[in-house]
Amino acid sequence: MPPENSSDESEWVETWKEHASAFDRVKSVTMTLSEPRPASWIATEAAVSPNTARNHLHRLIDLGVVTATEKDGGRHYYPDPLYTQLRDVRELLQETTKRELSEQAAGLKDDIAAWEAEYDADSPEALRERAAEVDVSAEHAHELVQAASDWELARYRLSLVRDAIENYDTWTSDPSSITV
Numbered sequence: 783m784p785p786e787n788s789s790d791e792s793e794w795v796e797t798w799k800e801h802a803s804a805f806d807r808v809k810s811v812t813m814t815l816s817e818p819r820p821a822s823w824i825a826t827e828a829a830v831s832p833n834t835a836r837n838h839l840h841r842l843i844d845l846g847v848v849t850a851t852e853k854d855g856g857r858h859y860y861p862d863p864l865y866t867q868l869r870d871v872r873e874l875l876q877e878t879t880k881r882e883l884s885e886q887a888a889g890l891k892d893d894i895a896a897w898e899a900e901y902d903a904d905s906p907e908a909l910r911e912r913a914a915e916v917d918v919s920a921e922h923a924h925e926l927v928q929a930a931s932d933w934e935l936a937r938y939r940l941s942l943v944r945d946a947i948e949n950y951d952t953w954t955s956d957p958s959s960i961t962v
Contacts (some may be wrong), residue, residue: 795829804830808838809847816849818858867942874946875953883947890940899935906930
């Protein structure tokens, strides 16, 4: 993330532009999105023109890395969920043995069970609903929202670990069978 000072920010952007192509900057910005954004917003963040951003975003869509949706009367872009999931599974397979994956699965299940017990809830959504209740203090609401986010991340990680375990032998014996 660029520094707060505008001259430092300008220097940082120039360094980024010097060392990364416009395509790489657009991809980098887009792959960090947690919600769809318009090409103009991505262009500003990537220090490119809106037309350049749109051209690179269309290329990323063709590559299956980015997807788009219509929102607020315009096209918004975000990382393709399938691409992201396969990339994350590939990373797990490259860095983790089957035994370590099983241990991670057990740890994630323990975490989820702890949230279920601690908050007497069956899902992150239930925690978010509780956070919005009138009689919940702001401090407790923040705690519930954070726990819900952590719980969702654990569920996502568990789904990746399960995919990696289920396909471990196939994907580690033939790495070309999982493409991203």
